[in-house]
Amino acid sequence: MKTCRSCHxxxxxxxxxxxxxxxxxxxxVKLGAxxxxxxxxxxxxxxxxxxxxxxxxxxPPAASDDGCGQWEPRLD
Numbered sequence: 001m002k003t004c005r006s007c008h009x010x011x012x013x014x015x016x017x018x019x020x021x022x023x024x025x026x027x028x029v030k031l032g033a034x035x036x037x038x039x040x041x042x043x044x045x046x047x048x049x050x051x052x053x054x055x056x057x058x059x060p061p062a063a064s065d066d067g068c069g070q071w072e073p074r075l076d
Contacts, residue, residue: 005064008072010038012064031075033059 004010015031020075 001067002071003065003067004032004062005030006071006074007034007067008074009034009070010062010064010074011059013034030064032062032064034062034068035059036068043060 005012006050010032011034012032016028039059041055041057
């Protein structure tokens with residue numbers, strides 16, 4: 001199946017999460033980062049002093065069972 005787990009662009013971060021879907025409760029999936037395109041900038045919450053949001057750049061998160069039309073086979 002063409003999911004992030006088997007995609008060349010997916011970087012496993014060794015973090016497990018539970019899916020919210022009732023049919024998948026208790027099923028663990030890995031969280032990783034999609035490295036197909038450049039990291040995307042986004043803002044984070046105000047800091048404790050109420051200062052302006054800080055802008056950071058991160059790779060988009062993707063679960064191991066996610067998939068997309070850009071899938072490429074892993075070259076391990």
